[in-house]
Amino acid sequence: MITLDSPVAAVLGESRKAKKFTDGLGMRTVGDLLHHFPRRYVQTGTLTKLDDLQPGQMLSVVGEVVSSQVKSHTDRRTGKVMHRVETSLRTDGPRLQITFFARSHQSAQWRATKLAPGQPGLFIGQAKLFNNQWQLAHPQMVLFGAQGGSEDGDIATVEAIADLYPIYPLTKGLESWDVARVVTFARSVVDTLPDVVPDTVREQYDVVDAATALEWVHVPERLDQVEQAQRHYRFEEALVTQLVLARRRRAVRALGAQARDGGDGALLTAFDASLPFELTGGQREIGEQVEADLANPYPMNRLLQGEVGSGKTLVALRAMLRVVDSGGQAALLAPTEVLAQQHHRSITALLGDLAGGGVFGGTSVELLTGSMSKAQRTGPMSRLGSGEAGIVVGTHALLEERVQFADLGLVVVDEQHRFGVEQRAALTDKAGSPPHVLVMTATPIPRTVAMTVFGDLETSVLRELPAGRAPIQSNVVDLVEHPGWAGRVWERVREEVDKGHQAYVVCPRIAGDELEQGEVDVPEVDEDGEPVGSRVDRPPLAAVEEVVTELAEGPLEGLRLAVLHGRMAPDAKDATMRAFAAGEIDVLVSTTVIEVGVDVHNATAMVILDADRFGVSQLHQLRGRVGRGGLPGLCLLVSHTEPLSPARDRLDAVAGTTDGFELSRVDLEQRREGDVLGRSQSGWRSTLQNLRVLRDEQTIVEAREAAEALLETDESLGGTPLLADAVADLEASANADFIEKS
Structure with missing residues (x-):
């Protein structure tokens, strides 16, 4: 029995092109082959409209042969007689000239017969302009309704072809019809197609079943079938991803942590009273969210994103003071020494007399960076170990084993994309129980990116700029x-x-x-x-x-x-x-x-x-x-x-x-999404195959809703074993690190 997990050789056999599928396209299983989807479709029922041709442009066009002529000439250098067929092709636009070379006059005549006037077909090649005539260079073709094969092996003939012809991602030596033939055979021999998405979820969110999706993505009759097939695969991918993230959120809650309710609030109250300005509405609202998180008996895991100059540091400082009021300590991890020193100066200035540690209700603020000498580190490290220092600002130096805390209650990570998950874990491991974590970024993140890439964190957005910010x-x-x-x-x-x-x-x-x-x-x-x-x-x-x-x-x-x-x-x-x-x-x-x-x-x-x-x-x-x-x-x-x-x-x-959130969408739309979500951000390429976080925003929102509902009734996913396996595969794969990077 052939299944999706069977080796791809089970359907490729000893074909001379088998290695092109395995080595060129990286296919290992039958499932890899069947999930190698077309990148676009050509409508075979009408001639292709060519409005704006550019030299070098790759074309896949439906055209009709106008004429084919056999011509011969003698190569001056070798003296050998060369044969060619010059074919004129009609499209809905300029005519295309196509030249085919043949080994013999007989072969050229045979080709010209196949390319008789009125013959329709799909022609693929590169557009070139020569003597003011558009040409299709290095052509490949599929002739519609033609009889017989090709003695040269380079003409594909299809007697029955659907209205939409699939164009697949290819490698050298393979054409779309090569892939289409193998896919058609594989579909005919695979007995069952597992449906990862449960029936009840598919019905609720109007998602077609796996068998229908596979048929419609490879051999659709209408464009709306393509859209429904693509929705199936995008929803499935979004659901598995959101389940991984939702389970991680639940796992963090299950860890347990020491609640930091702020005690009598003396230090935070004194600080608020000393501020020469009013907090913005956003700062107050997010401050209340953070205070509620800190008071929970499980770790806060929150992403605070906001515009440049929106006052994120002040929100973080108030959270740190609340933890100090609770008897704990707080650490702010910065990506560079310049930024660590800047944070230390600004926090010390904001606290004023409260930063001395000797004033009633105050706390000392320490700085710890890699460039400090052993003598310079001795005092801060001693005060951190004893609990005398309530707040420390530092770089990677905070991750060193010899840096110990009396009671680390909160870790604030600034500009988190500069740090890997291992570095953050090294700091959180220093706490007796899991500390609360507040991640700050001044890079605005589109909503669906936050939901997909940072989905294991609760998200707060600080949009309002404080008074005094000039245009x-x-x-x-x-x-x-x-x-x-x-x-x-x-x-x-x-x-x-x-x-x-x-x-x-x-x-x-x-x-x-x-x-x-x-x-x-x-x-x-x-x-x-x-x-x-x-x-x-x-x-x-x-x-x-x-x-x-x-x-x-x-x-x-x-x-x-x-x-x-x-x-x-x-x-x-x-x-x-x-x-x-x-x-x-x-x-x-x-x-x-x-x-x-x-x-x-x-x-x-x-x-x-x-x-x-x-x-x-x-x-x-x-x-x-x-x-x-x-x-x-x-x-x-x-x-x-x-x-x-x-x-x-x-x-x-x-x-x-100057709207950073609008610019973040521009950034994501212009760059390849894998660059944004993949190696440049996390050390691994993006795992997103069918899903695009901007295009598929509604699908991601629905999948998150569905994931939460599934876990609410069946946290282990025992009732949906196929879905549970897909989630486990993503959790176990190295690619899951891109999700965990936050």
Whole structure:
């Protein structure tokens, strides 16, 4: 009996193309073959409409033969007689010329007979323009209703073909009809198709059964059947994913944790009373959610996302103070030393006298980073171990085994995508019982991404900006069409400094080709995949150490300039940031180390050089460093990229809105989804095969609802063994790490 788990050889046999399926397409089982879905469908009943042909474009067209002529010529170099068939093809648009070469005159005549006038078929090849005539190069074809096979083996004939012909993802040496034939045979010999989605759930959410979905995805008669088949596979994938996440949420609750109800609330009350401003409505609302979570006898596991400057750190600090009021300790884990030092300074400043530890109701705030000497660490580590210190801010140094806590009650992780799950686990393992966890990100995440990738965390969104946040004007400075604008960029920087303000200049490199540690370049590529930046017509990418010299000796001569990047010694970085915050530096030339957390209210201008080398979210984060002190901000996105290119579209999107949530959707729509959810974010490629988190938003919402209902009545999924197996497979696979990365 052949099943979905049978080796794919059971249906491929000893076919000479078998290795192309196994090696080229990576198929191992019959299930892999049957779930190799068409990427699109060609309507066979009508000629293909060709509106806007481009040279090099791959075409799959339905056409009708107008004429076929056999021609011969003698190769001047070899003296050999060559034979060819020149065929004219009618489409709903320009005619296409197709040339077939044959080994003999007899073979050419045979082909011309097959390609008789009026013969319809599916023709696949690359569009080329030669002598003002469109041609289809390297053609392959399926002739509709033709009789007999091909002596050359390169003409497929199909007597009965559906109205929709499937076009499959392929590898070299395979054509769509090769896949279609094998799939048809496999469908005929597989006895049963397991339905992972329970019947009751399918009926409730209008999902067709597995057998129907498989037939309609491979041999549909109508487009609505394709849509219903695709819904089956998308819903199934969403349901399994949401069950994994829902079970993880339940597992966290089952761990148990010490409730942190805030005790008498003396420290938090004193802190709130000392604030010179009112909390925003969003800060109050999310603060209440966090307080309720902390009071539960199971761990809080919450994602706090919000716009740049929305006040996430204040929400986190109030949560930390509540834990200290409860007799516990709190740790804030930052991805870089610059950010850790910035958090330590801002938290200490916010607490004022309450940060001394000696004042009644206060608590000491410690800093622990990898660059601190053993002597510098001794005091903070001792106070953490004894419980004297209530709050610690640090980098990866907090993960070291020798760092111990008296009673770690809360872990706040800032910019979580910079940390793997193992690192976060190392910190939470230091607590006697599982600590509460608050994950913060300033990268706005579309709702369905949060539900799919961070679905094991409860999500809070802080949209409201505090009073005093000024608007930021963003402009693209196109140096391709307007090279003269470069001078005006530096005039604007000098104008801001003359007003008593400060500015950032951001570069994609430290020196030469050296990137900031952990940085990912987003180069613009042409149609052949060649980085546009490698072309001779583009200037070298801006680097901090070269740019600061050019500016100091040129357009910004006389201003106080300084550099900041990750290769500098930690003390030097900290001293530079302190000097900039104190107004002792006019222009800070930096890499992206200032992307998050840096808070200098007097900075009003930012110039991002080679802005097309940064992603949408990163540009939004960088821009958020200005306009923080109630003064209008200016962000100039300087680029040498061509208009109408994808990179230029990114820049125009950033310049067009300051809504981070809208930009996050633009980012996800423009980039390949696997890049967003996969290796660049978590170390593994995305496991999402059929599901797309923006396109299938409603499906994901329904699947989450269905998952919760299933677990409510049958937490072990014992009544749905096929679904339980699918969930277990995802939980056990290495790819599940992409879900767990949060």
